[in-house]
Amino acid sequence: MDILHTEASCGWGGQEIRILSESAGMIARGHRVALACPPEAPIAREAPAHGLELIPLPIGRKRLPGLRALRRLLSERRFDVVNTHSSTDSWLAALACASLRDAPALVRTRHISAPIARTASNRWLYARASAFVVTTGESLREEVIRRTGSDPQRVVSIPTGIDHERFAPADRASARAALGLPADRFIVGIVATLRSWKGHRFLVDAVAPLADPELLLVIVGDGPQQEALARQVADGGLEGRVRLVGQRTDVPAWLQAFDVFALPSYANEGVPQALIQAMLCGLPSITTTAGAIGEIALDGRTALVVAQQDSAALAAAILRLRADPALRASLGAAARAHCLDGFTRESMLDRMEDVFRRAAAARAVR
Structure with missing residues (x-):
């Protein structure tokens, strides 16, 4: 044709x-x-x-x-x-x-x-x-x-x-070494264009009060909200706990380096590519019900689903996954299996x- x-x-x-x-x-x-x-x-x-x-x-x-x-x-x-x-x-x-x-x-x-x-x-x-x-x-x-x-x-x-061979589980330590990320931190990551409705600011607000020195939030992407997010991080004194790394082409490596993926969108979503990519990498994810996210994010089965624009709920979900390695493993495995069935x-x-x-x-x- x-x-x-x-x-x-x-x-x-x-x-x-x-x-x-x-x-x-x-x-x-x-x-x-x-x-x-x-x-x-x-x-x-x-x-x-x-x-x-x-x-x-x-x-x-x-x-x-x-x-x-x-x-x-x-x-x-x-x-x-x-x-x-x-x-x-x-x-x-x-x-x-x-x-x-x-x-x-x-x-x-x-x-x-x-x-x-x-x-x-x-x-x-x-x-x-x-x-x-x-x-x-x-x-x-x-x-x-x-x-x-x-x-x-x-x-x-x-x-x-999504290409399920390119986006697949890999050795986390190797991925972190290649990207210059610390081996001993618990990394929550997001890969998304920095648009308001992707909810980055709520994720930063969620991390700010958590008294966990090993917790690190990594934000991959650029876009209209870049300056606002950088200012939010600076004003909160969060430079050591939040990293904005900009637009990257090696997205699989970043996902493979994370412990948890978060996408707190509150509008305009279909089934987000970044969330499918993270799930195919076997990552436990935290997200919302925006748009058609519910087609892949089944609460407690393939992801943790929280209320939109709710930093406290995001923080609670992060702490829950931080404390439960078995839950992280089960959610990640179920997420990949679910996305292999119809989202390739x-x-x-x-x-x-x-x-x-x-x-x-x-x-x-x-």
């Missing part, structure tokens, strides 16, 4: 990483994949390294030049499927396709759990303009159906799949490939 992804966002996070990972997997399966995005977007810099054809277009805003550019591309190139990802490019692609006689099938992937406004325009976009809607979690799928009136048969939950990269590719084929087939009949 000839597949075109569109992405209007000029940010960087799990959404962009999924597009690249999924696209590279489809290319490996013999499909032709291109990406249309603003030339200044971070994903534009990364796309060639993943084998994608990059098509720079002015689609960062809902404006006429972007619509014209996308319409021109779709009229000149015969794509089988257009897979859109953000609101802006979804609207531009839907309008472009609606104005063409022989348009490709439109698949709208919705990555986040923010509410969808109940408007006639959204009902058109989701229920009529899109051949299929893909969500990254079952609760997001139910939200789309409930708020847009879309046919349930054309709304599919396909969580982001190959599972995602199989299901996305099926959606693309069905969308393209429906277009051919039309």
